[in-house]
Amino acid sequence: MESKIEVVGLNAGFGSTHVLKNISLSIPRNRVTAIIGPSGCGKSTFVRCLNRIHELVPGAWVRGKVLLDGKNIYDSDADPVEVRRRVGMVFQKPNPFPAMSIFDNVAYGPRIHGVKDVHRVVEESLKKAALWEEVKHRLSHSPVSLSGGQQQRLCIARALAVKPEVILFDEPCSALDPVATAKIEELVLELKENYTIVIVTHNMQQAARIADYTAFFLMGELVEFGETAEIFENPRDKRTEDYITGRFG
Amino acid sequence: MRQSLPSGKRLRGEPASPDILFQAALAVLAALSVLALAALLLLVLLRDSLPAITAFGFDFLLSTEWNPVAGEFGALPFIYGTIVSSLLALVIGVPLSLGIAVYLAEIAPAKVRAVLTPVIELLAAIPSVIIGLWGIFVLAPFVREHLAEPLMEHAGFLPIFSGPAYGYSVLTASLVLAIMIIPIISSISREAILAVPRLQKEGALALGATRFEMLMSVVLPYARGAIFGAVMLGLGRAIGETMAVTMVIGNSPKLFTSLLHPGYTMAAVIANEFTEATEDLYLAALIEIGLILFLISMLVNVLARLITRRYRRVAGGV
Numbered sequence: 001m002e003s004k005i006e007v008v009g010l011n012a013g014f015g016s017t018h019v020l021k022n023i024s025l026s027i028p029r030n031r032v033t034a035i036i037g038p039s040g041c042g043k044s045t046f047v048r049c050l051n052r053i054h055e056l057v058p059g060a061w062v063r064g065k066v067l068l069d070g071k072n073i074y075d076s077d078a079d080p081v082e083v084r085r086r087v088g089m090v091f092q093k094p095n096p097f098p099a100m101s102i103f104d105n106v107a108y109g110p111r112i113h114g115v116k117d118v119h120r121v122v123e124e125s126l127k128k129a130a131l132w133e134e135v136k137h138r139l140s141h142s143p144v145s146l147s148g149g150q151q152q153r154l155c156i157a158r159a160l161a162v163k164p165e166v167i168l169f170d171e172p173c174s175a176l177d178p179v180a181t182a183k184i185e186e187l188v189l190e191l192k193e194n195y196t197i198v199i200v201t202h203n204m205q206q207a208a209r210i211a212d213y214t215a216f217f218l219m220g221e222l223v224e225f226g227e228t229a230e231i232f233e234n235p236r237d238k239r240t241e242d243y244i245t246g247r248f249g
Numbered sequence: 250m251r252q253s254l255p256s257g258k259r260l261r262g263e264p265a266s267p268d269i270l271f272q273a274a275l276a277v278l279a280a281l282s283v284l285a286l287a288a289l290l291l292l293v294l295l296r297d298s299l300p301a302i303t304a305f306g307f308d309f310l311l312s313t314e315w316n317p318v319a320g321e322f323g324a325l326p327f328i329y330g331t332i333v334s335s336l337l338a339l340v341i342g343v344p345l346s347l348g349i350a351v352y353l354a355e356i357a358p359a360k361v362r363a364v365l366t367p368v369i370e371l372l373a374a375i376p377s378v379i380i381g382l383w384g385i386f387v388l389a390p391f392v393r394e395h396l397a398e399p400l401m402e403h404a405g406f407l408p409i410f411s412g413p414a415y416g417y418s419v420l421t422a423s424l425v426l427a428i429m430i431i432p433i434i435s436s437i438s439r440e441a442i443l444a445v446p447r448l449q450k451e452g453a454l455a456l457g458a459t460r461f462e463m464l465m466s467v468v469l470p471y472a473r474g475a476i477f478g479a480v481m482l483g484l485g486r487a488i489g490e491t492m493a494v495t496m497v498i499g500n501s502p503k504l505f506t507s508l509l510h511p512g513y514t515m516a517a518v519i520a521n522e523f524t525e526a527t528e529d530l531y532l533a534a535l536i537e538i539g540l541i542l543f544l545i546s547m548l549v550n551v552l553a554r555l556i557t558r559r560y561r562r563v564a565g566g567v
Binding site for chain 1: 467
């Protein structure tokens with residue numbers, strides 16, 4: 001399987017706290033890769049290292065390599081703004097910009113990147129995020145009026161509008177009800193046709209439902225990585241087995 | 250057994266404790282006394298300005314004649330002077346304040362921030378008469394010699410920059426006012442910017458926004474309600490500021506066109522002429538100006554509160 005992102009010897013943390021310990025992992029192109037593990041195992045920090053968002057927190061540090069199409073995003077000549085344009089992100093809690101309309105939220109990325117045909121991009125992105133039918137008559141409204149699930153799909157549309165190659169989902173359903181969660185999962189499965197997807201989840205059923213590959217993190221280490229079916233049915237490591245059978249976490 | 254709850258909260262249906270009754274009574278009394286004080290102030294202003302109100306009626310607001318010796322009293326030059334100098338102070342002070350706020354909240358290294366933040370807030374502690382003195386000895390000559398000259402030369406075709414240039418002018422007064430409102434606007438705005446959730450900032454950056462784009466298009470709009478409130482507080486301060494303005498505005502009751510010319514404000518005329526106002530009508534006219542000043546200040550504050558609250562509700566949804 002061809003890999004889109006190759007992580008080599010990644011270490012990261014905050015100040016004297018060492019969160020990620022020597023992670024090496026390759027994320028396959030046009031597949032869904034799930035990152036699972038108990039709270040505090042570093043799975044969020046891991047994906048935040050993939051688009052250089054981690055380093056924005058005061059005191060944060062990163063060592064090691066993250067190769068995006070073979071090019072290290074932490075090279076001194078790599079531009080973090082460009083990296084973030086290519087690697088989009090959807091956060092734990094929906095975070096639409098409340099001061100902008102629904103339309104302007106989606107148009108934000110295309111506009112700052114100087115895209116000409118913003119209207120078409122917005123419509124396309126909202127359609128891909130399965131939100132178009134629900135909002136097409138109120139594009140000028142504030143996103144505050146949308147439900148949590150709709151807000152999260154708006155954030156997905158906003159990320160898609162930038163035309164990224166990779167989309168990182170950081171526990172995108174943790175603030176959503178089961179119906180909204182099902183919609184987001186369906187969407188993730190559709191999106192993998194065209195995007196490489198990494199999804200952090202603490203919900204193992206979710207990983208089993210949508211991920212092609214699964215990585216199990218524990219206390220900042222990558223314990224096991226492989227095809228989802230392998231990880232869930234035939235884990236090689238005792239700790240993985242304990243976690244997925246619910247013995248801890 | 251009834252369990253005591255932390256932080257004084259009580260369960261629904263539980264009888265109000267004497268403590269809460271006491272608190273409520275205090276709150277009501279405090280609120281009433283403030284309201285009563287404001288109402289009393291308004292009444293006194295109304296009563297004492299009654300001779301002027303009956304003598305001039307609505308014309309008082311529209312007349313530009315201010316000639317106490319001849320018994321002519323018109324408030325327009327003062328109202329005009331107050332509004333123009335205050336708005337100009339905002340035009341000068343708001344961009345600077347926002348720049349300071351963004352710098353201190355988002356850009357400055359921790360050490361610079363720790364030094365600069367209290368220094369700027371200390372500016373607010375300088376007595377206005379001191380700022381006025383500085384205005385007289387430093388700013389007014391500077392405006393006359395270094396600012397007015399190029400303005401007349403390059404923008405003199407605009408009526409607002411026509412000569413001749415005086416040091417004691419509306420522009421000087423507005424510069425002084427701008428300096429006086431920068432601490433309040435910048436410190437409230439800084440707090441508003443700091444209160445923008447990290448998730449909003451990361452959301453913008455994750456879309457490939459630069460830091461500057463994030464600040465301008467996401468952070469400032471998110472904080473706009475509080476920033477607007479800060480600007481209105483600054484405006485309120487500028488409208489009511491007396492001493493420093495009186496010392497540098499030139500105190501000439503005319504409807505000026507050029508900002509390089511002297512003007513007059515409501516607060517300044519009251520302060521300057523109160524002791525000279527020996528006739529009843531003169532005194533009443535000054536007090537009526539005070540009444541107008543009071544009402545305008547109230548209006549600005551009420552508007553500020555209403556708009557701030559509306560924005561806060563919108564932002565609260567996300």
